[in-house]
Amino acid sequence: MSTPTTTQNQDPDLDRPLGGVPLTAGQLPRGAAPGTLAAVAVAGVLLWLIAGWNIAAVAVLGAIAYTVIIYAWSRTVEGPRKATDRFVTAVVTGAFLLALLPLISVIVTVVTNGLARFDAEFFTYSMSGVEGEGGGIYHAIMGTLIITGLATLISVPIGMFTAIYLVEYGRGKLAKAITFFVDVMTGIPSIVAGLFAYALFVVIFGPGVRMGFAGAVALSVLMIPTVVRSTEEMLKLVPNELREASYALAVPKWRTISKVVLPTALAGIATGVTLAIARVIGETAPLLVTAGLADAMNMNPFDGRMTTLSVFSYYEYQSPGLFAEAAFDRAWGAALVLIIIVMLLNLVARLISKLFAPKTR
């Protein structure tokens, strides 16, 4: 229990006696952590440039060296608790930087390679009649917008009404079954969704059918579970007392949902839908088997092949033909445009969230 303050009662884990721990402890000098980091970095650069070591090996060794040095130093001066704090900070920051590397690498690669074809012709011409140099992705941009737009049109009503049923009405076995199957749908591989849509359209139209609408159906199989899940979460966040206030005013249930619950949850639902769109807009496999590849413009989703940006990139890379350089440039350009569209969608999601959030002032 409690021990007298003078004494040989030393907890082997603490460097000081058990009773009477002083309030103040030593502290590392202010610039200790950045200084150590700088020293390690300088040593690393020297090893890399002069001794010719591999940059990755230098970086890893440098990170380890910094962590060990700062932990040991801190432990002797500040005590075990602060030392562990610095150690974990170093590890977590290192892990974050490690995770950031692929992201930065992807962005830098796509931007540098994709900018080669950022000209007016790229955005206004299709590939119709082009062999080699030139050509553009106008048909692919249209294809992506049309197919994803149709998929959104199909998924959002189905997804939202399912979520409304699950949250506001469903109580028994049917609700449980629906939740289970929505969870299963979240895990469907995209190629399976594509094959399902293709098989469905083959049954209706015969083998070998290719149309944009089939691609939209495949994408909606992937979108619906995301929309259901995020709408469900947003509806559950609406406090029950708002529903009660509405019922107490003699407002029937369906009007309570449409005029009180949905407007309150609208910001979150819009964000969820936008993110679901961003998720499917880059799908390639299901669109390969349903919408296929076309060189010319096709604005009709119910008739014939329609190219999307992702499928276009794939084919340009896969079968570049005689003028490989030009094809690769086009592929990178399409990839860059796709990334830009996804980024814009994320920005739109944030704007919507701000715009529709219930205001308090």
Next chain:
Amino acid sequence: MAKRIEVKDLDIYYDKFLAVQGVSMTIQPRSVTALIGPSGCGKSTFLRTLNRMHELVPNARVEGSVVMDDDDLYGPGVDPVNVRRQIGMVFQRPNPFPTMSIYDNVAAGLKLNNKRLKRSEMDDVVERSLKSANLWEEVKDRLQKPGSGLSGGQQQRLCIARAVAVQPDVLLMDEPCSALDPISTQAIEDLMLELKSNYTIVIVTHNMQQAARVSDTTGFFNLQGVGKPGELVEIDETTKIFSTPAKKATEDYISGRFG
């Protein structure tokens, strides 16, 4: 306008669990009836059966009768939504609709039910209701601002304005002041004394002094025992309940021996 409610032998069940047993009382029109009692004895449950709000819990039902001026509220074919048109409710925590302005909040009872009124008529309704709730002077210059930007006491008065905008016959209040400071509480108590000349008011309160201040009739609820349903022990004029109650349990509660 204000109506009388007769309750006879009301038993309230949640599925098979009997929550409140054998309540019989008459709620007089143009008066304030207070329901007091310790926590968990069924006062709020009973209050919610008066406008059929308890039915929001699945498998909740009642046996017995609740009759409002010759209308059986639980008669066959009676739509709960219509019952709530005539019996309004104000809740413990103010709950203005966050996506609506002050004006729209007060008008919500009409707008959400698609009652088409001319702009000037709607303005009159909103002004009348806010005046009845003693809120008009404070918000008349910012009717288009969001409803959730008001203080707690103002929000509760906004909810009261919203409830009276549809001109119900009875106003139920479930501990309306428990989330408010003493100044706002006094404002709402004064409001109740003004409103009672036009409405029948039933209020559930934990605060005995509040019941003594505002009500004409007081009913004391209590649990019959541990794990047993709640019941109405005694109901009488407020002055009588607080000075010479008939039942011992009432006297114990009033003098603070339990609860």
